Amino acid sequence: MSVLVLGIGNILWADEGFGVRAVEAFDRLYAMAEGVDLLDGGTQGLYLVNRVAEADRLLVFDAIDYGLAPGRLKVVRGDEVPKFTGAKKMSLHQTGFQEVLSAADLMGRYPRDIALIGCQPLDLEDWGGPLTVPVAASIEPAIGRAIDILAEWGVAPVRRAMPLPPGSGLLANDIDWTAYERPRAGTG
Amino acid sequence: MGIETPNGFKLDNAGRRIVVDPVTRIEGHMRVEVNVDADNVIRNAVSTGTMWRGIEVILRGRDPRDAWAFTERICGVCTGTHALTSVRAVENALGIAIPENANSIRNIMQLTLQVHDHLVHFYHLHALDWVDVVSALSADPKATSALAQSISDWPLSSPGYFRDLQGRLKKFVESGQLGPFKNGYWGHAAYKLPPEANLMAVAHYLEALDFQKEIVKIHTIYGGKNPHPNWLVGGVPSPINVDGTGAVGAINMERLNLVSSIIDQAIAFTEQVYLPDLKAIGSFYKDWLHGGGLSSTSVMSYGDIPEHANDYSDASLKLPRGVILNGNLNEIHPIDLTNPEEVQEFVTHSWYKYPDETKGLHPWDGVTEPHFELGPNARGTKTNIEALDEATKYSFIKSPRWKGHAVEVGPLSRYVIGYAQGKAEFKEPVDKLLTDLGLPLTALFSTLGRTAARALECQWAAHQLRYFQDKLVATIKAGDLSTANTDKWTPDTWPKEAKGVGFTEAPRGALGHWIKIKDGKIDNYQAVVPTTWNGSPRDPEGNIGAFEAALLDTPMADPEKPLEILRTLHSFDPCLACSTHVMSEDGQDMATVTVR
Numbered sequence: 001m002s003v004l005v006l007g008i009g010n011i012l013w014a015d016e017g018f019g020v021r022a023v024e025a026f027d028r029l030y031a032m033a034e035g036v037d038l039l040d041g042g043t044q045g046l047y048l049v050n051r052v053a054e055a056d057r058l059l060v061f062d063a064i065d066y067g068l069a070p071g072r073l074k075v076v077r078g079d080e081v082p083k084f085t086g087a088k089k090m091s092l093h094q095t096g097f098q099e100v101l102s103a104a105d106l107m108g109r110y111p112r113d114i115a116l117i118g119c120q121p122l123d124l125e126d127w128g129g130p131l132t133v134p135v136a137a138s139i140e141p142a143i144g145r146a147i148d149i150l151a152e153w154g155v156a157p158v159r160r161a162m163p164l165p166p167g168s169g170l171l172a173n174d175i176d177w178t179a180y181e182r183p184r185a186g187t188g
Numbered sequence: 189m190g191i192e193t194p195n196g197f198k199l200d201n202a203g204r205r206i207v208v209d210p211v212t213r214i215e216g217h218m219r220v221e222v223n224v225d226a227d228n229v230i231r232n233a234v235s236t237g238t239m240w241r242g243i244e245v246i247l248r249g250r251d252p253r254d255a256w257a258f259t260e261r262i263c264g265v266c267t268g269t270h271a272l273t274s275v276r277a278v279e280n281a282l283g284i285a286i287p288e289n290a291n292s293i294r295n296i297m298q299l300t301l302q303v304h305d306h307l308v309h310f311y312h313l314h315a316l317d318w319v320d321v322v323s324a325l326s327a328d329p330k331a332t333s334a335l336a337q338s339i340s341d342w343p344l345s346s347p348g349y350f351r352d353l354q355g356r357l358k359k360f361v362e363s364g365q366l367g368p369f370k371n372g373y374w375g376h377a378a379y380k381l382p383p384e385a386n387l388m389a390v391a392h393y394l395e396a397l398d399f400q401k402e403i404v405k406i407h408t409i410y411g412g413k414n415p416h417p418n419w420l421v422g423g424v425p426s427p428i429n430v431d432g433t434g435a436v437g438a439i440n441m442e443r444l445n446l447v448s449s450i451i452d453q454a455i456a457f458t459e460q461v462y463l464p465d466l467k468a469i470g471s472f473y474k475d476w477l478h479g480g481g482l483s484s485t486s487v488m489s490y491g492d493i494p495e496h497a498n499d500y501s502d503a504s505l506k507l508p509r510g511v512i513l514n515g516n517l518n519e520i521h522p523i524d525l526t527n528p529e530e531v532q533e534f535v536t537h538s539w540y541k542y543p544d545e546t547k548g549l550h551p552w553d554g555v556t557e558p559h560f561e562l563g564p565n566a567r568g569t570k571t572n573i574e575a576l577d578e579a580t581k582y583s584f585i586k587s588p589r590w591k592g593h594a595v596e597v598g599p600l601s602r603y604v605i606g607y608a609q610g611k612a613e614f615k616e617p618v619d620k621l622l623t624d625l626g627l628p629l630t631a632l633f634s635t636l637g638r639t640a641a642r643a644l645e646c647q648w649a650a651h652q653l654r655y656f657q658d659k660l661v662a663t664i665k666a667g668d669l670s671t672a673n674t675d676k677w678t679p680d681t682w683p684k685e686a687k688g689v690g691f692t693e694a695p696r697g698a699l700g701h702w703i704k705i706k707d708g709k710i711d712n713y714q715a716v717v718p719t720t721w722n723g724s725p726r727d728p729e730g731n732i733g734a735f736e737a738a739l740l741d742t743p744m745a746d747p748e749k750p751l752e753i754l755r756t757l758h759s760f761d762p763c764l765a766c767s768t769h770v771m772s773e774d775g776q777d778m779a780t781v782t783v784r
Contacts, residue, residue, distance in 0.1 A: 012246060012261050043264030044415045046312055047304075050401035103397060106360050128246035173257035173418075174250055184249035 001035055003155055004055035004111075005146065006048070008041040008062050008097055011175065014129040015063055015121030018139075021131060022061035022117070024171050026143050028164040030157035036150065040170045049100050053109035057153055059146055062097070063135075064118030071134025075145055076116040115149045117142050130181040195485065195594055195731040197740055200231040205575055208750050218723065218762055220753060221576055222739055228747050233732075233739035234578045235723050235757075237585040242556025247713040252278045252705050253677075256419045259701065259715065263763055264415075268301050268407065269694040270701075270715070271419040277701040278421045281688025287670040290423035291497035292660040293410050296447070297417065298492065298692060299649045299656065300406045303454050305695035306599075306646040307403075307462060309761045311389075311396040314639060317755035318469050319381060319389040322374035325358055327387035335384045339468050342460040344395065353391050377745040378752060380472040389469065392461050399457055402450050409443045423672030428664055444661055451657055455650045458643075466643040470625055470636055479635030479756035481722075481738030485515045486593050487601035488721070490523060490700065492693035493652060500691075506652065507693045508605040508614070511590055517608040523590070525689045525700055528552070533586040533716065537578070537725035540586065546728050548589060551702035551714035552687055558584075578726065587724040587733065588716050596734035597697030597721045598760060600641040604632070617644045635738065638759040642695075679708035694718055696761040719762045735760065 007023030010016045020040050027038050037055075041048050052058060060081075066074050081101070104110050119142060122132040130136070150156050166178035174180065190200040201223045209219035223232040243262065247255055256274035260267045272294060279286065286294075329351040336345040361369075373379075381389070404414045410426055411417020418425040429438035491509025494500055502509045502522070510520035524530055532548025535541070541559040542549065549555065562570060563577025576582040587594075595601075606614025621640060622631060631637060676682065687704045697718030704712040724733035738756050745752070 010261060010264075012258075040416065042261060042267070042415055044267075045264055046308060046397075047264070047400065047404070047415060049397055050404075054401075106356065107394060107397060108356065127241065174254035175257045175261065 001056045002054060003036040003057045003153060004051060005036060005038045005059045006041045008060065010043050011180065012128060014123045014126035015132055015135045016124050017131060018063040018119045018121065018135055019061040021177050022139050022142050024169060024177055025139050026146060027169045029143065029160060031160055032157050033155040036155050038170065046100060046103065049103045052100055052111065053104040053107055055111045057113040058111040059149055060116045061142060062116065062118055063121040066120060068120040070120055070122035070132065071138045072120045073138055073142055073145060074118045076118060078114060081114045081116050113153065117145050193732050194729050197732055197737055203231055206747050206750060207575065208753055220757065222753065224744060224747055228744045230739050230742045233736040234576055234582060235735040236576060236583040236725065237723060243715050244556065244713045247710045250710050252703060252710050253421045255710060255713065260416055265305065265763055266694055267415065268297055268417055269692050269699060272298055273690045273692045273699050273701045275419050275421050276690030277688050277703045280690055281686040281703055281705050282676055282682055284422050284673060284676050285498045286423045286673055288497045289428065289660060289663055289668060289671050291494060292656045293424045295493050295656045296653060297407060297410055299653045300403060302649040302695050303646055304400065304403045306642050307396050310462065310642065311393045314758045315389055315393065316372055317751065317758055318473065319386050320374055320379040321369045321372060321386065321390055323383045324387035324390045325354065325361065327354065327383035329354060332384040332387045336388050340460045340464040350387055350391060354387060357390060373749045373751045376749055376751045381469065385468055389465060392465055395461065402453055406447050406450055409439065409447055420672055422674055422677060428669045428671055430664060448657055451653045454653060458647045458650045462643055462646060466640060467624060470640060473636055474625060474627060477631050477634040477636060478742040479738045479759060480633040481734040482594060482596035483600050483604060483637065484633035486595045487512050487604050488590055488595040488597055488698055489602045489605050489693060490691040490698040507602055508609055508611065510605050511595060512605060512608060513593055520605060520608060525691060530591055531588060531716065533588045534727045535586055536728045537581055537583065538586045539581050539584050551716055552704060554714035583725040585720050585723050585725060587727045588721050589727055594727065594731040594733050595721060597718050598638065599645045600638040601697065602693060603641040603644065613648065635756045635759045682708060696763055697721060722760050723762060
């Protein structure tokens with residue numbers, strides 16, 4: 001069985017980066033079970049369809065607007081997932097992702113199980129800004145939800161004895177969460 | 189009121205105003221407003237991007253060697269091409285020469301992106317402007333098979349294949365989940381294909397989706413991962429270890445052979461599916477030759493795909509370089525991206541502030557200071573604009589100009605320049621396509637011409653992939669395994685201050701990054717993206733950009749269903765994440781149309 005854990009969003013637009021930061025943090029803290037792939041999907045849209053189509057089970061982290069308090073998590077499962085963009089849309093990459101799911105469906109290769117861990121953003125307009133405090137605080141709880149779902153699927157991850165150092169995991173070259181948000185000389 | 193722009197277009201904003209928002213199917217927001225006359229012909233066009241950007245805000249104070257990783261995040265579609273432009277800009281600033289193998293591998297990465305992007309753009313974004321998906325449900329699978337076999341040797345063409353596909357499509361549509369096909373103007377009078385051609389195109393839509401999984405492997409092999417492949421200032425990150433077996437990240441013989449086989453598939457798919465489809469679809473739209481934009485007057489290409497490492501001269505660049513102005517195909521102007529008088533960005537009609545807005549700024553001195561205000565004749569509010577006032581500031585896109593001229597960029601511009609240079613590899617396929625369709629050369633300057641140039645370029649790029657892959661293998665076999673030059677890797681080898689420019693031809697047109705480095709850190713960084721050139725608002729002289737020009741004089745069958753507008757704007761393959769953002773948080777599904 002193959003499982004894809006996918007984070008989507010744009011790290012350059014503050015809370016838009018939730019999904020990507022979540023998989024980055026997940027990878028630093030946990031080693032995945034065999035057959036589980038962690039993927040920073042960025043804003044790849046339709047380019048992700050083959051990865052989705054190849055997965056038996058799909059777990060997605062993304063920023064979603066359900067009109068909740070900022071930072072609140074919402075887990076959506078199964079048939080309800082494609083409908084999430086039917087709610088209020090935040091950005092076109094979500095439209096893109098819904099298209100990815102339905103394109104996979106049309107190809108006849110829809111994942112057997114889908115779960116979405118959504119987080120209500122506070123600020124999507126702050127170009128170059130950090131994750132806001134409530135959204136940053138929800139990353140670890142979001143990972144907790146992901147662990148439960150993966151355990152249910154029989155592929156629980158294992159906590160690393162030591163977290164991977166910042167910048168050595170999924171995101172490097174100064175765009176890892178820690179480096180990206182650090183204060184820099186000559187700015188501000 | 190009617191006016192004529194300095195670049196020769198007549199504008200009249202007296203008629204009904206139609207607002208289409210947003211226009212793109214992917215990546216970011218773009219909006220267009222047009223005025224139509226009593227016969228529903230477009231007489232004025234206003235194109236706007238609704239997101240401010242300014243990558244310098246994020247890059248200032250960072251290590252220039254990491255800039256590519258940030259620019260790769262600007263957009264989900266153009267990732268690699270931004271990264272390549274970025275490493276070239278840094279190398280140009282610091283005087284770093286890359287090895288020949290790195291040049292070949294970078295060309296392969298860039299050409300792979302061209303092939304992938306052109307295929308995805310055509311089948312998944314643009315074809316639906318010509319192909320009526322719902323009509324495909326009434327096609328006769330046997331007749332579809334006969335049609336497919338009459339235009340190509342592609343093996344997936346039996347009646348049973350099309351019958352199965354039609355069954356799947358029917359089930360999909362009946363489930364109420366149109367998915368990627370929702371929001372189409374199905375049944376619109378501007379659709380001209382018979383049901384069988386529509387069904388064939390839908391089949392190839394799915395095949396192209398499937399082919400993506402092969403083509404991206406090239407990025408995984410040479411870039412270490414995909415999406416978001418790795419890049420390196422000074423070369424490429426993956427070492428070559430010909431005898432290695434399964435070494436992590438290293439390029440070995442097995443992987444080189446895999447790339448080679450994928451290139452063969454790319455050539456086959458382009459020649460047996462994409463081009464025959466383009467020709468078949470085009471043959472039904474030969475009388476729809478609107479949307480020429482600036483292609484018959486002013487076009488620009490920076491050039492790309494250097495034959496020799498570090499040689500960015502016109503002679504070395506395999507994609508043509510130069511500017512054509514005022515339709516004079518006999519003169520190709522040379523480009524100097526470092527000359528402060530050539531590329532300049534203006535903001536008289538953009539929501540930014542300059543100290544003196546009558547003048548443009550060269551990107552090295554570029555600033556991005558937002559200044560969002562609606563003009564006196566705009567209607568609505570800042571968060572809900574009903575109609576823009578194009579006499580004032582009306583877009584978050586700047587207006588780049590070359591020596592003051594508005595120019596069009598993209599595959600059609602590259603082909604027009606290559607054609608004007610008399611280069612057989614560009615001229616002959618164009619002439620053949622036009623002859624096969626029974627069209628004159630002037631037909632090239634149209635929406636359909638833009639779409640055709642993209643298909644021809646996809647074929648060209650697939651063959652160039654073969655060329656550079658063979659060149660790479662030959663160099664490796666001759667014993668040269670070098671992929672990176674690290675002589676100037678550490679900042680202590682750099683001058684205190686430096687500036688540079690990097691350029692590529694992205695799938696959608698000329699892309700440049702301008703960098704200033706000070707004390708080992710980024711001091712300024714400006715990206716001028718293709719959609720900024722094509723989608724620019726007016727400049728201080730009143731010249732209009734390619735999007736606005738392309739919409740003029742187009743008749744609309746039904747202004748409430750602006751298929752003709754989408755068709756022409758999509759033909760540019762606009763990428764607005766590079767230049768714009770969501771304004772309405774309710775982000776409409778695809779395009780809403782308001783007639784005012």
